[in-house]
C-alpha cells in the first residue's frame with residue numbers, strides 16, 4: 001500500500017514512503033525485501049517512530065514492523081525470551097512479569113518496539129548495567145538478498161547488527177537474556193544542584209539506578225535513586241490518586257501548560273522554569289521494576305543526548321551550566337543525567353568505556369538550534385558519542401573517530417548489503433556510503 005505522510009513521535013521528521021509493507025510473518029518480510037529490490041527502491045524498517053533522527057523515515061519502501069508482535073518462546077530456566085521484532089517493550093514486560101522474569105534495565109518509556117529500541121542503543125541508567133543491546137543474545141535477520149540468518153555472540157553480523165540502525169538487514173526475532181523479576185525501591189527528592197555536583201561519581205555509582213533532572217535555570221536537581229529489591233520487599237506503589245496528580249496533572253498537563261506559555265512568552269520562561277523546579281516534591285515508593293522505570297510522556301519534546309566518558313561528566317555539566325544563560329532563546333525542558341557500564345557492542349554509545357549520558361530537551365516548536373549546537377560542540381569536544389536516535393550534528397567521518405569498531409560495521413554492511421538496499425541519505429550521512 002502507499003504510505004501517506006509518516007511522522008515521528010515528536011512530529012519533527014516527516015516522510016512519504018512510496019510503499020509501506022506491513023508484515024505479519026517472516027515470509028512477508030522476505031516478500032517486502034524482494035519487492036523493494038525488484039522496484040529498485042530502498043527499504044527502511046521502522047518501529048514505533050520514537051527516534052528523533054530520521055533513521056526510520058524514507059521516501060522509498062517502508063517496512064512497518066508493528067504488526068509482527070508476540071513471544072515465540074520463553075524459558076524460565078535459562079531466563080531467555082525469543083520475541084518478534086515489532087513487540088513493544090510494554091507488551092514484553094507484561095509477559096515477562098507474568099512468568100517471574102524482567103529485563104535487567106530499561107529506559108524512561110516502554111512504547112518503543114524491541115527491535116527499534118535495540119537498534120539505536122536505547123539505555124536506562126545504572127553504573128553496573130548496560131543498555132538494551134547488551135541484553136540481546138541472538139538475532140534473526142532477513143538480509144538484502146532475501147535470505148534468513150540467525151546470529152549470536154561471536155558472529156560479526158551479530159556484533160554489527162545489535163545496534164545496527166536498520167542498516168544490516170531486517171531483524172525479525174530477538175532473543176533476550178532476562179533476570180528474575182525484581183522490584184525497585186524508589187526515592188525521589190529535590191537536592192541542591194551544587195551538592196549533586198560536589199560528588200557526582202559517588203552519587204551516580206552509589207545506588208543501582210540513579211539519575212537526576214535539572215531545570216537549567218534552577219538551583220535544585222530532582223534526584224531519583226532506585227534500589228533493586230526482591231519482589232514483595234519494596235514499599236507500596238504510589239496511590240492511584242497520587243499517581244494521577246503527579247504524573248498526569250503535574251508532569252504532563254501542568255508542565256505542558258508551562259511549556260506552552262514559555263514558548264509563547266519567552267521572557268516568562270526563566271521564572272516559569274524556576275516554578276517548575278520548585279514544585280518538585282519528595283516521594284518514596286516501590287513497584288515491579290518495569291512500572292518504576294517507565295512513565296508516560298505526553299508533553300512532546302525534542303531531544304539530543306550525548307554519551308561522554310564518565311570522568312568527564314563534571315566538566316561537561318559545568319560548560320552546560322555556563323552556556324544556558326547565554327542562549328538567545330530560553331530552555332523550557334529539564335536536562336537529564338544517567339550512567340551505564342562499559343560494554344562491547346560495536347556501535348553502542350557505551351562501547352569500551354564507563355559512560356555518563358547528558359540529555360538536553362526542548363519543548364516541541366520552541367527554538368532549539370542554538371542550544372543543541374552549543375551543547376553538541378561541548379559534548380563532542382569531551383569525546384562524546386551522540387545517541388543514534390536523538391538529534392546531533394556528527395557525520396560518518398566524525399563518528400568513525402569515536403567508535404573503534406566503526407570500520408568493522410562498514411565491512412559487514414558491505415558484505416551483507418553490497419547494493420545498499422537498506423541505506424538512504426541519512427544512513428549515508430552517519431555511516432558513510434556502502435562501498
Ligand SMILES: Cc1cc2nc3c(=O)[nH]c(=O)nc-3n(C[C@H](O)[C@H](O)[C@H](O)COP(=O)(O)OP(=O)(O)OC[C@H]3O[C@@H](n4cnc5c(N)ncnc54)[C@H](O)[C@@H]3O)c2cc1C
Pocket residue numbers: 009010044045046047048049050051052055056065085086106107108109111112113114115116117118119120121122123124165166167169170171172297387389390
Ligand atoms: C518520549 C521518548 C522517550 C525516550 N526515552 C529513551 C530512553 O529512556 N533511553 C534511550 O536510550 N532512548 C530513549 N528514547 C529514544 C528511543 O528509545 C529510540 O529512538 C528507539 O529507537 C525508538 O524505538 P522505535 O521502535 O520507535 O524505533 P524507530 O524510531 O521506529 O526506529 C529506530 C531504528 O530502528 C530500526 N529498526 C526498527 N525496527 C527494526 C527491525 N525490525 N530491524 C532492523 N532495524 C529496525 C529503524 O530502521 C531505525 O533505524 C526515547 C524517545 C522518546 C520519543
